[in-house]
Amino acid sequence: MLRLAMTTNSETFERVRGPLADRGIAVDHVQAKERALRVSGGSADSEEFAGFDAGFVYPSRLMEGAVVAARLSVPWVNDREAVLTSRNKAGVLAALDAAGLPTPxxxxxxxxxxxxxxxxxxxxxxxxxxxxxxxxxxxxxxxxxxxxxxxxxxxxxxxxxxxxxxxxxxxxxxxxFLPDARDYRAMVVDGAYVGAVERELPPDAVEEGRWKHNVHRGAEATGVDLPDRARELVERTAEVLGIDYLGVDLLETDGRLVVNETNARPTVDAVTKYEPDFYDRLAGLIERTAAGEN
Structure with missing residues (x-):
């Protein structure tokens, strides 16, 4: 069974463990922050980092990530470069604009x-x-x-x-500022659109003047079926950035559909909000990464 190191133990970790295990991939948590990490001078914790075939995805804290990556010594689904690329919002928008894709x-x-x-x-x-x-x-x-x-x-x-x-x-x-825009998070795995959610604040929050549709700020994510033009846009976004596993944030208003941001460490939502082949494609990407084919 292929063994996958995951440096987050939040919602994504809990949601993917079962479906990936069903596809021959064991997912284990490797703590990458809020701890002491041995850098050199011994191997007391070497067993903790042994036996993994791939990582998913590079740790959010890049300093700690460098140590964890060295200790694991595995290929990553979304490596350090991918995380850095997506994190630079201006760089993402500049690259997409240069490729002719719509952005704010x-x-x-x-x-x-x-x-x-x-x-x-x-x-x-x-x-x-x-x-x-x-x-x-x-x-x-x-x-x-x-x-x-x-x-x-x-x-x-x-x-x-x-x-x-x-x-x-x-x-x-x-x-x-795009007023009253509908806010979508679409997922791309290995070049293909695999589902999307619409993020919406509750009506009382909107009436209070709030406008940030982030789930971590109280918005609810509902599965949606995006039209072909949106699917093509998010697939093209992942292609331009060269990132295999990507969350793409879209805003739609007054007939405009634009890429607002991307996330190379996107949270995985409930499986019912994605295409039927979501986990098959994700497992395939992990297997190819472990085999060094990326």
Whole structure:
């Protein structure tokens, strides 16, 4: 039986264990953070990292990930490069735009800059605009600004964070706001669309003025059947980025369908929300990765 190392023990871990075991893949958790990791000078914990054939996917914390990857010494479904590629929101949008795929109008600001540079960057936009960190997840730090003064106020807080010398990513995005957009997370496995969910906030949250449709912020994910043009768009997105296992976030409003973000460490939802061959394709990708065919 093929043995797969998974560095998360959250929803995805619990959901995939049974279906993958049915397909000859044993999934075990390897803790990659919030612990002490032996780097050198002995092998007291070597048994913990032994016997794996592949990893799924590279750890979210890249420093710890380098140690865990060295100890495991296995190929990964979505390696460090894939995770880094997807995490860079501006880089993703630039690559997709260059390939002719639809994305929201976006500008990246790299600190430190003065207010004049921010003012110039936002000139092509209409308010409100979205301001977001370039590499955060789960909607963390994302805000809207209704005018230049409020935008500069949000930027002031980002400047405080970026002023800290240990902050690695000192960039952020200014993006057009798409009101009342439907929010989808589509999944691509090994080049093929395998299902999607629509993420929706409850009506009372919308009435209160909330607009971030992140599941981790209270939205509900419902399985949906996306049309061919959306399926083709997400498959093309994965192809352009060169990522085998990818969550693609789509926004749809006023006849527009755009790629908003991607996630190379997407949460797996309930199997009922995906195509019937979801786990067959996922198992096939893991087997090919373990065999060194990626």
């Amino acid at each position: 109008r976006t500008a990246m600001v790299s600190n430190p800059v003065d207010e004049a540079a921010v003012t110039e960057a936002v000139e092509p936009f209409s308010y409100p605009v979205v301001v977001k960190p370039n590499s955060a997840t789960r909607g963390v730090g994302v805000a809207t600004a209704s005018d230049l003064d409020s935008l500069l106020g949000v930027v002031d807080y980002l400047n405080l964070v970026h002023d800290y010398r240990a902050t690695g990513d000192k960039s952020y995005l200014i993006q057009e």
